[in-house]
Amino acid sequence: MKLFCIPHAGGLIASFVPLKRSLLGIVEVIGIELAGRGVKEKLPLYNTFMEAVYDVATDISEHIWHSPDESYIILGHSMGSWLAYEVYYQLRLWGIKGPEHVIFSGNNTPPTHFEERGIHNLTDEKIIESILELGYTNSEIFSNPRFRNMFLPYLRSDLEITACYAADLNRPCLDCDITVLYGLQDPLITEEVRRWGCISGGTCQLRGYEGGHFFIYEKTDEIALVVKQIIARIV
Template sequence: MGKIRLFCLPYAGGSAMVYTKWKDYLHEDIELCPVELAGRGMRFREPRYEQFEDVVEDLYHMMKDRLDDRPYAIYGHSFGCFAAYELAHKLQASHHQNPQHLFFAARRAPQVFKDEIPYHNLSMDELKNVLLRLGGTPQELFENKEMMNAFLPILLSDFRVLHYYRYQERADKLACAISALSGKEDRDISGQDLTAWKVHSEVGCRIYKVNGGHFFLNEHPEEVAGIINQTLELWG
C-alpha cells in the first residue's frame, strides 16, 4: 500500500481534534489529515457558516491547494458526511484529482428524505437532552458551564445549516468507490438508508455496520480504523 492522505471532516459541533485517537490505529502509510471547520478549534474566531454552500466552498478552498500527486481519501461523519459528499462532487466537477475512496459515516444517503427534528430551534436544555440521547459527548463537557456555553452555539449553528441543506440530483456519479458506515445501535439510520448510498458511485459501494451508536468513531476507533486500513489497501 502506497502513501495516502486521509482527510477527515467532523460531525456537527465537532473539531478536528475528534480524530486524534485514530493515529494509534491507522496504518503507518496513511497520513491522518483532520480538517478544521470555521468557528471551532484553531479557527474559533472565524465566523460560523450561514448556509451549507459556505461549508462546501470553505472546504474546497482549503483542499484544492493541498492536493498534489499523492493519492487521498475523505472520511465524513454525520454533518461531515454530507459535506464530504458535496465536496467530492465539487472537486470532480472542477477537474481536480479525484479521491481514491470516500467514507460516508453515520448519515443516510442524501436523496433519502426524512422529516427530521429542527434541532436548531431547541432550547439549550432540550439540546443537552438530545446530546445525552445520542451519546458521544464527554461528561466533563456537561459539567463545565463555560465549555458548554462555548460549544452549544457552534452545535446549533451546524444544525441550522444542515437542516436547510437540500440534495440536488446529478447526472454524473462519483468516480471512486465509497463505503457507507453506521453504528449498530444508531436507531436513526436504517439498513435502507445505508444501501441507498450505492447509487452515488460508478465504481462500487460497501456497507458496514460497526459496534456502537451514532458516535462509533469515538467509541470504537480501532474497529473503524481497521475498516479504513483494509479498504484503502484493497481499493487504494
C-alpha cells in the same frame, strides 16, 4: 496517501486524534476544522451548508495542491458525510482530482428536499438532551460552563445549516468506490443508509458496528482496519 476527516455537527478535529495514532506511518490523517472552532475559532460560523462545503473543499485542495498526483481518501461522519458528498463534486467542479475512495459514516443518504428538522430551534437543554440520547461520548463537556458556552453556538449553527440542506442526486455518480459505516444502535439510521450504493459508480461496502451515533470514536481500531484494507486495494 492522505486521509481527510470531516467531523460531525459541533465536532472538532481532536475527535480524530485516536484514529491518527492508529494509522501513524500508514496514511497521513488530516482533520478538517470547521469554522468557529479550533484553529478557525475567529472565523464566523457558516450561514449555509454550501459555505461549509466551499470551506472544506478549499482546505482539501490546498493540502493536495503541491502533490496533485497523490492519492487521497475522504471520510465524513454524520453531518461530515454529507459535506464529503458535496465536497467531492465541488473539487471536481474546480478541476481537482477526486478521491480514490470516500467513507460515509453515521448518516443516511443526503436528503433530496428541504426538511425542517427543527432541533436547532430547541432550547439549549433540549439540544443537549437530544445529543446525549445519540450516545455523545464527550458528555462531560456539557457540565463545564465554559466549554458548554463555547460548544453550543457552533453546534446549533451546524444543526441549522444541515436542516436547510438538500442534495441534487441527479448528478453523475461518484467515480470511486465507497464505504458506508454506521452504528447498529444509532436511532438516526434507517433503511435509507443502503441507498448510498446508488450514488457510486464503483463498489459500495456497508459495515455496521455495535454502538450509537458516535460509534466511530469508540471503535478506533476497527475503523483503522477498514482504512488499511481500503489503502491495500488502492495501492
